[in-house]
Amino acid sequence: MNAIFNKITHQLFHHKTWKGYWEPIIQLFLPAWRDSYYRAKVVAFKSLRADVVQLTLSPEKKWPIHKAGQHIALTVEVDGKLITRIFTIACGTTTRKSQGVIRLIIKVKDDGALTPFLGNFSKGKWVNISPPMGSFSLPHGKSVLMIAGGSGITPFLAMLEDYQANKKGSLEDKQSIHLIYYAKPHEHLLVEELTEFANHNESFSFQLLSRMHDGDIEPYLAQHGTSHWMVCGPFELYQQVAQTAKLINVPVDSEHFVAFPHLTDNTNSPKQQLIVKHNKTTLTVSNTETLLTQLQKADVPVSYGCGMGICHQCQCIKKSGVVRDVRTGELSDSAEQLIQLCVSQAATDLELQA
Template sequence: MQNISRFISKNLFHHKDLTGYFEPVLQVFKPSWRSGYFRAQVKSIRVLCENALKITLKPERKWPIHTAGQHISLTTEQQGRLISRVFTIASGAKKLKETGLIDLVIRTHDKGNFTPYLGELAMNSWVNISEPMGEFIFDEQSNHTTLLAGGSGITPFIAMLDDLQANTQNHIHLLYYAKPNGHLMVEVLEKFMTALPNFSFELLHRSGHGSFTKYVSVEHTDELLVCGPEEMFIEAEKFCKSRQIPIRAEHFQAIRPTQSVNEAARFKVRLNHGDLEVSNQDSLLSEFQSHNKPVTYGCGMGICHQCQCLKKKGIVRDIRDGSLSDNSEELIQLCVTQAVTDLELEL
C-alpha cells in the first residue's frame, strides 16, 4: 500500500509523498511545516560580537536527540526561496533533555546570502532543521585528549565539554585559534574550567603564537581532535602522522568556480542513483532531461518548486539573477540553476 501511495504521489502530484502535495494547507496550521523536515522554534538570538550570533532553538519533540559534536542543516525561507546551511550544534544533549533547547553559534558574513538574514528572525518564528548528522564525537575512553579549534570550529568542542561529567578522568587541553579578540564563547570555556577539573585551554592567534605544534604535548596526547579551516587540518594531519598520534577531524573550506560562467565547460554531477556529466550552458533540469534522467518538475520557471532538490556539495548559478551559491548544502531548483563546479545532488 505504501508503494502505491508513493507511485501516485510521484506521478500525479510530483511529490515524494502525498503530505508534500498538501504542504501549503498544513502550513496554515503549522507554520514552516515541510515534508521531510523537522520544525524548530526560535527562542532567542544573541549577538556575541560584530559578526557572530548565538541562536537558541526549540526543536519539535519528535526530533532525534543528538550526540555532542554532530551538526544539522538549518533551512530558512528568504524571499520565497528555501536556503539551507550546515552548522554544528553548540550545546550538549544534556541541555536538550533538561530544557528542550539547542544552541547554534554562527559566524555571519555581510555579503553572504544566508547568514546576514539570521539576525532578522522573529522570536517564536519557525525554521526547519534536519536530523543530527556526523560522527565527530568525543571518545570518553581516552586518557589525554588535545582539542584544536579554529574560529567557529570551537562549536563542537563546546557541545562535547557541555556533556562531560565533572568526575571524568580524561585530561583535556584545548588550543583555540582565532583572530585577536575574535575568540567566541570564552566565558563558557572559563565556566568549564571550574566545572571540569581536568580541562584547560589556551587562546591563541597565528600572528602572535605561530604554529599549534609547539603547544601540543606529545607525551600527553592520546588523540587529537581538530575542527577548523582546511589549512589547519592539513598541518595537523602532517604533525600527527609524523608523531603517530591518532587524529579525527571536521574541517571546512571554500570552493571557487574554476571556469567563467560565460565560458563553456562540463562538470560531473554525482547523484544518489548514478553520475552524469552536464554543461554549464543550460539548466540542470534540461541537462537531466537530455540524459533521460527521471526527475520531477512542474512549471520549469522557478515558481512551483516541484523540481527542488538538495545540493550537498558544489557551486551553482541562479539563471534568474546570476548569483552564485557557496559550497554548503542548499535547496535548489533544477529549472533555474546551472552548474559552475562539480556537484553532488540528492534528488
C-alpha cells in the same frame, strides 16, 4: 495506502508525497510545516559580537535526540525562497533533554544568502531543521587534543557540556582533554564558558592562540603525541594538523571547511573541467551540464525524481565548493548547504554528501 497516494501525487503533481501537496494549506494552521522536515521555534536570539549571533531553537518533540558534535541543516524562507545552510549544534544532549532547546552559533556574512536575515528573527518565529547529522564525536576513555579555528569551536562546546554532565561516576574521570583554540586577536568566542569548564574540571585545559601573535600550530602539537586529535576549522588549519599527525602517527578526526575565491555570476563562462567528490566517488565534470545529468552518465547511484527542481528528491549536502543554479544563474556561497543536483552546475571543485 500511503505509498499509492504518494505515487499518484508524484506522477500527477510532481510532489514527493501526498502530504507535501497540501503543504500550503497545512501551513495556515502550522507555520513552517513542510513534509519531511522538522519544525523548530526560535526562543532566543543574541548577538555575541557584531558578526556572530547565538540562535536558540526549540525543536518539536519528535525531533531525534542529537549527539554532541553533530550538525543540522537550517532552512528559512527568505523573500519567498527556501534557503538552507548547515550549522553545528553548539550544545550537548544535556541541554536538549533538560531544557528542550538547542543552540547555534552563527557567523554572519554580509554577502551570505541566509545569515544577513537572521537579525530579523523574532521570538516565536518558526523555522525548519533536518535530523541531526554527522559522526564527529568525542572518543571514550582516551586523552584528547581538541584543535579549533574560529567558529570551529562549536562542536567542542557541545562535547565539553556532555563530558562534564557525564563525568561523575564514569570511566571518563580519567580522561584528559586539552583545547587549542585559534582565532584572530580578541575574537575567541565564548571564552567565559571555556573558563567555567576548566574551573569545574581539573582534567580540562585550554589555550587561546592567534596566528598573528603565536605563529602556526605545529610547535604546540608535539607534547600531545599520545592523545587522540580532533580538529574543526579552516582547511589550512586542518592541513597543518594532518601533516604533523602523519609524521608522528597520531589519529585525527576532523570537521573542516574551505574558503573559495570570490566568483562573479557569468553564465557564459568558458567550458571547464572540475573535480567532484560524491560520497566515496571522485569524477571529473563539466561546468556546462547539471550535476545530476553527469552523475547519471557516470553510473553514480543518486536519488532523483522530476529533474526540474520541483520534487527535491535529488537533494544532497554540498560540503564545499560553489554551484550555479541553472534556473536563475545565481551562484551559491562556499558554505555547506542543501542543493538540488538537477538544477545545479559546478562552478568550482565540489564535495558532495548524499
